[in-house]
Amino acid sequence: MLLFSILFIEPYYSSPKNVITNTIPLVLVYLSVKGSFNHEAAWWVSIGVILFLLAMAILSLALSNQQFSPEAPVNKLSNWLKNLVVMFGQGKVIYSFVFISILFLYKAQIIDPVGDSYMLMMVGLWGGTLLINSKSMHSRFLYGKKKINTDAIGEIFGVQSKKIFLVKLFEDRKSIKKFDVVKFKYSMQDSNEYAIRGVVFDTYLLNQEKWAKVLQLSTDNGNNQTFDKNIVYKVSEKDEREALEKELNIENFVGVIIEGSTIGSVKFEYSKKVDDLQEGDLLELKTGGKRLFYQVVGGTTEFEKLENKNESGFIEGEALQLGEWQNEQLSFQKFGWVPHINTPVFKADTSNIEVQAFKYPEYQLGVIPNTQLPSVINLHDAVSHHLALLGVTGSGKSFLAREIIRELGNDTKVICVDFTGEWRKEIEALALTKDNINDFLTGDEHTTGLIELPVMSNTVEVIAATERLFSTIFDSAKAAYDADDPLKICLVLEEAHTIVPESNFLGVNNWDSKAIVNKMGQIALQGRKYGVGLMVIAQRTANVSKTVLTQCNTIVCFQAFDETSFIFLSNYIGGSLVQALPNLNKYHAVVTGKAIRANIPMIVNLERKV
Known part of the structure; x- marks a missing residue:
């Protein structure tokens, strides 16, 4: 029995179960040889020691509770009893105890004698067996030799799509909270040479237990030999924790990619340390070796089914792909694939991107909200292919129009048609009439002209006067084009619903008025060829000529509420x-179109610092 215990069990295992295996046969042996003892008290002492070890082994197993951490009092007691019974109950010790006690009792003539030769043979066999392993037996009793990691918080019981680990927290470690940094080794990982580093993504209460979702963010090849597999450890040492939080970018962590994502847009489960994410904010993630940017466009509340009728609520965000930033082009390059599920998403930090300088006709409309990445428009393309500024009153249309007009003064004749009388207060412009308009177009003294119409209604007179004006401008541009000296002209149509109304919104009901509007639409269609472009400014798309609007290849849309505009802009x-x-x-707007350097629609902050 001693040989079997040493050679086949204890080199690999050392637990109370082995002690039970060793003591039960001895109990049976002592019961069978009770009659050989001359003094019954000696038999009771011997079997009492064995029964004590058996009872302590069973108790240590009964006290062990996997629902608590190793530092829990009940597990501490269980561990202490385990060390005690393993030290005295392992094969070498308990069988040696029995052998020596029998030898002593034999010499004291307390038990029936046996032959001396047999006794000598047994002593030799016992001594040889002990030499098989010279490891000190006392090391088993030293509590604390194997230091228990007091940062253990729970045990992994499931995995979701490789990067998300489901953890059942120990009963006395339920104070764990979101965004705590953790380390662990997973039993199915490729190599035992590294530990996984991550963050507590979320916590749940289910069936009187607390669960946690842990997101893998990176790996650590340092000294992690003390980690038990599938046990998750909280990083509690302050310096290490702060260094890891900075390295893993915990402050900017936003969430993970979830199902329903596509190449053009992703959905993510939102979870941020500081709840400050807003529509229009820029996000980033890494996939395929590239740093991709996405812009937040929406968020909804959802439920996740946990078990039976248990559910957990979360916020599902949506972000459109902008792509990889191309600094030389001052725009984004689309990426042609979807990121993996559970890919970490972060709030973009663009401070390390040095935006290269640009000059006219490139013009910075604004920046992507909360970043330094510019939204750049080519003003030549904006004018030649027509520009529309749309949005409710007070959203910033006229302010942006005035800025663009000033920039266009470098090489473009700008003509503003004004019904309100406000433009002459805001810009320096020559008052145009039918007598000086040709001089204005061909001269160098003025770059901006202003035509003020006396009424703000789409009467036949107003529409006819505007049509004659456009015809004069168009004819001058055509003549300059034919003479190989083309002009660059931008017509700014403030309150466009009055100048180029949709036929359904005409203030008069006769076919002559409709024909005039259609003729103006034809000028808009053909004017681009001769260098005449439009800047259309309107509050709603419903009452502006669609013939004109559909020719606007660049759109800047501020805040809007009407369904007709939504249908058109979609x-x-x-x-x-x-x-x-x-x-x-x-002062935020959605920008898109030919003149915008970015090749996809996006939300832009147009505010100016004073």
Whole structure:
């Protein structure tokens, strides 16, 4: 029995179960030889020691509770009893105790004698067996030799799509909270040479137990030999924790990619340390070796089914792909694939991107909210292919129009048609009439002209006067084009619903008026060829000529609320950004089109620092 215990069990195991295996046969042996003892007290002492070890082994197993951490009092007691019974109950010790006690009792003539030769043979066999392993037996009793990691918080019981680990927290470690940094080794990982580093993504209460979701963010090849597999350890040492939080970018962590994501847009489960994410904010993630940017366009509340009728609520965010930033082009390059599920998403930090300088006709409309990345428009393309500024009153249309007009003064004749009388207060412009308009177009003294019409209604007189003006401008541009000296002209149509109304919104009901509007639409269609472009400024798309609007290949749309505008704009910016229009902040706009350097629609902050 001694040989079997040493050679086949204890080199690999050392637990109370082995002690039970060793003591039960001895109890049976002592019961069978009770009659050989001359003094019954000696038999009771011997079997009492064995029964004590058996009882302590069973008790140590009974006290062990996997629902608590190793530092729990009940597990501490269980561990102490385990060390005690393993030290005295292992094969070498307990069988040696029996052998020596029998030898002593034999010499004391307390038990029936046996032959001396047999006794000598047994002593030799016992001594040889002990030499098989010279490891000190006392090391088993030293509590604390194997230091228990007091940072153990729970045990892994499931995995979701490789990067998310489900952890059942120990009963006395339920104070764990979101965004705590953790380390662990997973039993199915490729190598035992590294530990996984991550963050507590979320916590749940289920069936009187606390669960946690742990997200893998990186790996650590340092000294992690003390980690038990599938046990998760909290990083509690302050310096290490702060260094890891900075390295893992915990402050900017936003969430993880979830199901329903596509190449053009992703959905993510939102979980941020500081709840400050807003529509229009820029996000980043890494996939395929590239740093991709996405822009937040929406968020909804959802439920996740846990077990039976248990559910957990979370916020599902949506972000449109902008792509990889191309500094030389001052724009984004689309990436042609979808990120993996549970890919970490972070709030973008663009401070390490040095934006290269640019000059006219490139013009910075604004920046992507909370970043330094610019939204750049080519003003030549904006004018030649027509520009529309749309949005409710007070959203910033006229302010942006005035800035663009000043920039266009470098090489373009700008003519503003004004019904309100406000433009002459805001810009320096020559008052134009039919007598000086040709001189204005061909001269160098003035770059901006202003035509003020006396009424603000779409009467036949107003429409006819505007049509004659456009015809004069168009004819001058055509003549200059034919003479190989083309002009660059931008017509600014403030309150466009008055100048180029949709036929259904005409103030007069006769076919002559409709024919005039159609003729103006034809000028808009053909004017680009001769260097005449439009800047259309309107509050709603419903009452502006669609013939004119559909020729505007660059759109800057501020806050809007009417359904007609949503339907029209959805063809340009898509349904997700249309839903964002009512919630846009003041001086924020959705920009898209040929003149915008970015090749996709996006939300831009147009505020100016004073």
